[in-house]
Amino acid sequence: MNSLLPPNATRFERALEAGGARIVDVASPPDLDDPMTCPVELLPWLAWGLSVDTWDADWSEQDKRVAVATSIALHRHKGTRLSVETILGRFDQLARLVEWHEAQPRRPAHTFDVILPMVTGDGVAAGGRRATAAFAESIIREVGRVKPLREHMRLVQQIAAAGAIGLQAVLRAISYTRADALLTVDTSPDWAAYLQTEDGEPIEDGATGTFLDTRP
Incomplete structure (x- = not known):
């Protein structure tokens, strides 16, 4: 591995670099970032990554997927009448x-x-x-x-x-x-x-x- 650290890097810094370089070798599902196909047990993590404001473990699977899928669009018009009506329609x-x-x-x-x-x-x-x-x-x-x-x-x-x-x-x-x-x-x-x-x-x-x- 070609290191980007300077010659005076500490052993700890070099260990962090080596550990981080191995992340690319960790297998991950190809549809992990798709709210409609992401494994249901991983949806909370995808929701966190997309800044979903609210999450309820009691929601149905479909409701959870819709909340994740619409998060970016909701943030775009947050603070408007449309954002309130979107939330009401969900309820x-x-x-x-x-x-x-x-x-x-x-x-x-x-x-x-x-x-x-x-x-x-x-x-x-x-x-x-x-x-x-x-x-x-x-x-x-x-x-x-x-x-x-x-x-x-x-x-x-x-x-x-x-x-x-x-x-x-x-x-x-x-x-x-x-x-x-x-x-x-x-x-x-x-x-x-x-x-x-x-x-x-x-x-x-x-x-x-x-x-x-x-x-x-």
Whole structure:
């Protein structure tokens, strides 16, 4: 082996070089970098190499492969509406995003709702996993990872009455965790008067759906 080390290299440095040179002799599957053909037991390592933000061992094999395959594309549009809708589609096809200017009546600027129907279009109760607190928390956590930093979110678990008689919604105050949480504090004039969490989320009154105001 032709060494690239200088003449005064230590024995330890030469041993590292010799050991590293043998890596090319280690056999590896030819499809190791393909998310759709990679051995399932090696998918977590491929996910780490492609910076998949979230990994759940309980996902189905297909869900794991899709998460790895779409990681690069998701990073390209992270922080946009499309990134939020992509995450919602991964959780539930009925979940939808409503931005502040689309709501009736309009919501405060820089807010959006994630609507999670508890009753399907044919009137069937959407129970099971969708109705669990763990499912709701997972949506909050994953949307918080990809949403625009200045946007404030709330999850609405929606129950539409039969015959369109009325609409009930359970509003949940949202907090989320990010490694760069200090960067998410919104100091714009629109939000300066509201009590906020350490993550910059305005604190919402669960009974009235209004934000807690610091002004008398």
